[in-house]
Each structure stands twice: as structure tokens, then as C-alpha cells.
Amino acid sequence: MILNRAMECMDRESMRKLQSERLIETVKRCYEKVPFYRRKMDKMGIKPEDIRSIDDIHRLPFTTKHDLRDEYPFGLQAVPQSEVVRIHASSGTTGKPVVGTYTKNDLAMWAEGAARVMAASGVTKGDIVQVSYGYGLFTGGLGAHDAAGLLGAVQLPTSAGNSEKQIMLMKDFGSTVLCCTPSYALHLAEVIEKSETVKKEDLKLKVGFFGAEPWTEGMRKELQERLGIKAIDIYGLTEMCGPGVGGECEYQNGTHLWEDLFYPEIINPDTLEPCEPGEFGELVFTSLCKEAMPILRYRTRDLTRLIYDKCECGRTAVRMDRILGRSDDMMIIRGVNVFPSQIETCLTEFPAFTAQYFITVDRKNNEDTFDLDVELRSEYFSPNPSKQMPYIKPLYDRIVSMVGIKPNIHIKEPGAIQRSIGKAKHVNDKRKFQ
Structure with a gap:
């Protein structure tokens, strides 16, 4: 199912026009409301009126994880605190956490992005979505939770941990959808195989949405065989919103990125210059609709490439190839x-x-x-x-x-x-x- 056909299937010319309009507004908001970006743009000799279309995006400054930590907690926020309705943050295990703040409209945008991914693999009102991502400051739990709610599916907020109980509830409540990290899904498969009371055949699972960490085609095959499901990659990052920046469709031939909401680029991580179409490099995102904390040209460190061919599913939304790894994980x-x-x-x-x-x-x-x-x-x-x-x-x-x-x-x-x-x-x- 295609949740938002107008955006997911928009022709390339119309998409670029929409991206240009949204980029111009985003740059204006960043310059006027965020001192960090105003300083950076002034240093580069750039004014908002210099950005006339999406083709000018390469003139804008990059944003890095170090920038977000240096501006901790709310230095990149573009709205008064009275308009913020939720705060998320990364684990911050290697320093100060990366903070993301959200307005009511930001949460609605995020829920739609994640719901598009779920809808693409057939999740509907009749499904029971077991959310085994952690709830809390981590974006995974509430991101998947809100997406399921938008689709009218039953939200089963089990969070992570207590695996034996997870399996019991999965069986007793008839969960049809599982959301968690791929490594935890593999652990749940091990628990099921060792269980004396629950077998794979007792479960009604049909699809899993796995993200928050890199995983391979080999692990996908293993998850599908051991859990009897279709394993779908859902992509996201705290700096943009959380899970729902993109995800796979039923054909699993690349991760569709919702480029009406988040504009993707591929750059050479050494020279910082744009890569040729189809060339592997570092993925960079610019948020096009965020109100509370808009981000310009965020360097994800993920190494991949973009595929602009129309997908078999009918979507024209650009696809991201499998992530080879992270430049900072290498x-x-x-x-x-x-x-x-x-x-x-x-x-x-x-x-x-x-x-x-x-x-x-x-x-x-x-x-x-x-x-x-x-x-x-x-x-x-x-x-x-x-x-x-x-x-x-x-x-x-x-x-x-x-x-x-x-x-x-x-x-x-x-x-x-x-x-x-x-x-x-x-x-x-x-x-x-x-």
C-alpha cells in the first residue's frame, strides 16, 4: 500500500520544485532563528536570498555530530521552548548526547514518514504491532509506536528486554508485526527456539521492521527463516527525526528515502565535494520541514549511494543502496x-x-x-x-x-x-x- 501517493510517486521535476521551495524556507528559518547557522553562513558570505533552488544546496555549510554536541542542549533550536512538545536524545555514551526537539507538526511529520514504511509492507488497521525498541529518549520506541497509531493498527508497547515475556505476549496477543533492532530480533529467535512453551509455528508474525544498527543481507535471510517473517529495513537518525527517514518497500531493492521531507546528497568524505550519480560516498541530509530543530547538510557518516530509477513498486522516491558501513566505524x-x-x-x-x-x-x-x-x-x-x-x-x-x-x-x-x-x-x- 502507498500511504501518500502524491509524495511517494511524484515526478522528478515536481519533486525538485517542492524541494526548492522547502529548502528556501528552511534556510531562511535557520538564518533568522539559529545563531549557529547565521554565524556559519555569515562567515561563508552567504545570505538566505542566495539560495534560490535545491541546486544551490552545495553552497550551504555542513553540520556534524560535534556541532550538535557543542550546541547542547538547545543551541540549534529554531522555536521558543513553549512550542516544543517532546525531546529525544541519543545515548551519549561517548560524550554529550545529540538532542532532538519536536513541535506538534514535527511529530506528525515523523509519524507519517515511519507509517509510509509500514504501509509499504502491508501494515493496516487489523495488525498488532509489537514495538520492542526501547521507549524513552531513544527515538525507536515512540517513533514506531506513533506510526502504528497513524495507520490505525494496535500498538503493543513492550519496549526492549524481558525476552521470555516478549515471546509470551507475542503468542498470546497475536502480534503480526515486530519492531526492534535486528540483533535483538535475532536474540528473540534464539529464545523462541529454546522455549518449551512457544514455537515459531504458534506465532502470527508476518513482517518485522528492523533498524538503528547496520545489518547485512545474510542477517536478513537468517531472520526471515528463523522467525518466518519478511524482514524490512527501516532507516532513521535522531538528527532528522528517528525511524522513518526512509525504508524498504515490498520489493526490498533499496531503501526509499522520503525526499520531500529530507533532502539526501552523496559527497566524497575526503574532499566534501558532491559525488557523481550512482557513486558511493557519504550520505548527507538536510531537513526540509522540521520546525523545532532544522538541520542543514548533516553528515551522517553512512557510506552508500543513491538510485533514482523508478522502483517496481511504483514509487519514484529515491532509493538508498545498502549501507556499506560508517566512515567513523571503519x-x-x-x-x-x-x-x-x-x-x-x-x-x-x-x-x-x-x-x-x-x-x-x-x-x-x-x-x-x-x-x-x-x-x-x-x-x-x-x-x-x-x-x-x-x-x-x-x-x-x-x-x-x-x-x-x-x-x-x-x-x-x-x-x-x-x-x-x-x-x-x-x-x-x-x-x-x-
């Missing part, structure tokens, strides 16, 4: 660029391994070390190292082939690697503290 080990997602891709190619892994990078005797903890499934596991080798060797060879460096692989008992109810943590780079 590790350089022995001179080689390594993304955690590459390790996950390798693991999911071998049925004997779970998708759980943990990377430890260190430096000893002036040389980088790369240790990889992985799990064998219970039916393959043996504590005898000699019996582990037939599984380690093919994985080792595949990682060397794909990534280009040699890992020290350590087999752990099933369930030994810590699961996460939120965003999964896969890397400990000890070199940062040396």
Missing part, C-alpha cells in the same frame, strides 16, 4: 580498511556459525592484532579444539579473501557472546586508549 588494521559488517557477511555464509561476533583490536610489539570471537551453533559445538578446526579454516579463508587481513579466530560456547537489547556492540579497539 577500522584501519595493518593498513587495511575493515568494516564490522564485512565480518557479519562472512559469518552468515556458514550455517555452522551464529551471527554473533566480537572484534578486539590491539597493538602489541608495534603491530596491530585482530582477534575475532565467534559462536558455533549448539549442534556443531565441541570444546575440543581439534574438532573446531574444520569450521575455523573455511571462515578464516573467507575473511582473508574478503577483508584482506588474517584474524585470530576464537570459538566460544553457544550464547557466550553478550546479546544486546539495543544497538549491538561488536568492537573493542584498545588502540584508542594507548
Whole structure:
């Protein structure tokens, strides 16, 4: 189902006209209401009247996560506090959190964006949407919650954690839709498989909307097989709104971005110049409708490309290819660029391994070390190292082939690697503290 056909299927010329109108208004609001942007634009010699169309967007300043933290908490806010109706924030585990504030209209826009994604995969009034994202300052829980409400579906706000109870409610209440991180969905699948009271066949789940962390096609296949659902990628970020900046349609051939609300660009992360159409680079967003906290040219650090061909579903909304990784997640080990997602891709190619892994990078005797903890499934596991080798060797060879460096692989008992109810943590780079 297409929720907003006028916007999701708009022809390219009309879309660019709409984007131009909204960008001009956004730039004017930022310059007049946000001292941070006025200072930046003045320093660059730019006035709002210099921005006449979406083609002028490259003249505007970039915004980074550091900027948002430096302006913590409300330095980028463009409305008086009396117009703010909700505040969200990132975890802030590496410093001050990134804050997002919302007016009533902002929340309505956000709910529609997320609802477009759910509607694209057939969610309707008759569905029961189990929201297993965390509720609170994290945008996931309430973002999915409001989207389900807009569609008239039943909202089941279980939040994250207490997995056994999650499964019980999933069965007893007849949940048809699951919303959570992909790593937590995988953990729920493990709980179901170990349960003596609930089996996959007892559930009515048909689709899952998974986001908030990178995941691979291999994990999608595993989730679909183990939960008996269609696994859909929903994309978002606190700096724009939360889940609902875009998402996959039923054809799963790229993530549609709602470019009437958030204008996407791809830039070279080194030169900051625009990339050629179809070229991979860093994704940049400009909010086109936000009232409380409009953002100009936000550098997401996500590495991907944009596809402008019309989709099989009929939507003309631009599609984002699979995210290769984040420029700030990339590790350089022995001179080689390594993304955690590459390790996950390798693991999911071998049925004997779970998708759980943990990377430890260190430096000893002036040389980088790369240790990889992985799990064998219970039916393959043996504590005898000699019996582990037939599984380690093919994985080792595949990682060397794909990534280009040699890992020290350590087999752990099933369930030994810590699961996460939120965003999964896969890397400990000890070199940062040396």
C-alpha cells in the first residue's frame, strides 16, 4: 500500500520544485532563528536570498555530530521552548548526547514518514504491532509506536528486554508485526527456539521492521527463516527525526528515502565535494520541514549511494543502496580498511556459525592484532579444539579473501557472546586508549 501517493510517486521535476521551495524556507528559518547557522553562513558570505533552488544546496555549510554536541542542549533550536512538545536524545555514551526537539507538526511529520514504511509492507488497521525498541529518549520506541497509531493498527508497547515475556505476549496477543533492532530480533529467535512453551509455528508474525544498527543481507535471510517473517529495513537518525527517514518497500531493492521531507546528497568524505550519480560516498541530509530543530547538510557518516530509477513498486522516491558501513566505524588494521559488517557477511555464509561476533583490536610489539570471537551453533559445538578446526579454516579463508587481513579466530560456547537489547556492540579497539 502507498500511504501518500502524491509524495511517494511524484515526478522528478515536481519533486525538485517542492524541494526548492522547502529548502528556501528552511534556510531562511535557520538564518533568522539559529545563531549557529547565521554565524556559519555569515562567515561563508552567504545570505538566505542566495539560495534560490535545491541546486544551490552545495553552497550551504555542513553540520556534524560535534556541532550538535557543542550546541547542547538547545543551541540549534529554531522555536521558543513553549512550542516544543517532546525531546529525544541519543545515548551519549561517548560524550554529550545529540538532542532532538519536536513541535506538534514535527511529530506528525515523523509519524507519517515511519507509517509510509509500514504501509509499504502491508501494515493496516487489523495488525498488532509489537514495538520492542526501547521507549524513552531513544527515538525507536515512540517513533514506531506513533506510526502504528497513524495507520490505525494496535500498538503493543513492550519496549526492549524481558525476552521470555516478549515471546509470551507475542503468542498470546497475536502480534503480526515486530519492531526492534535486528540483533535483538535475532536474540528473540534464539529464545523462541529454546522455549518449551512457544514455537515459531504458534506465532502470527508476518513482517518485522528492523533498524538503528547496520545489518547485512545474510542477517536478513537468517531472520526471515528463523522467525518466518519478511524482514524490512527501516532507516532513521535522531538528527532528522528517528525511524522513518526512509525504508524498504515490498520489493526490498533499496531503501526509499522520503525526499520531500529530507533532502539526501552523496559527497566524497575526503574532499566534501558532491559525488557523481550512482557513486558511493557519504550520505548527507538536510531537513526540509522540521520546525523545532532544522538541520542543514548533516553528515551522517553512512557510506552508500543513491538510485533514482523508478522502483517496481511504483514509487519514484529515491532509493538508498545498502549501507556499506560508517566512515567513523571503519577500522584501519595493518593498513587495511575493515568494516564490522564485512565480518557479519562472512559469518552468515556458514550455517555452522551464529551471527554473533566480537572484534578486539590491539597493538602489541608495534603491530596491530585482530582477534575475532565467534559462536558455533549448539549442534556443531565441541570444546575440543581439534574438532573446531574444520569450521575455523573455511571462515578464516573467507575473511582473508574478503577483508584482506588474517584474524585470530576464537570459538566460544553457544550464547557466550553478550546479546544486546539495543544497538549491538561488536568492537573493542584498545588502540584508542594507548
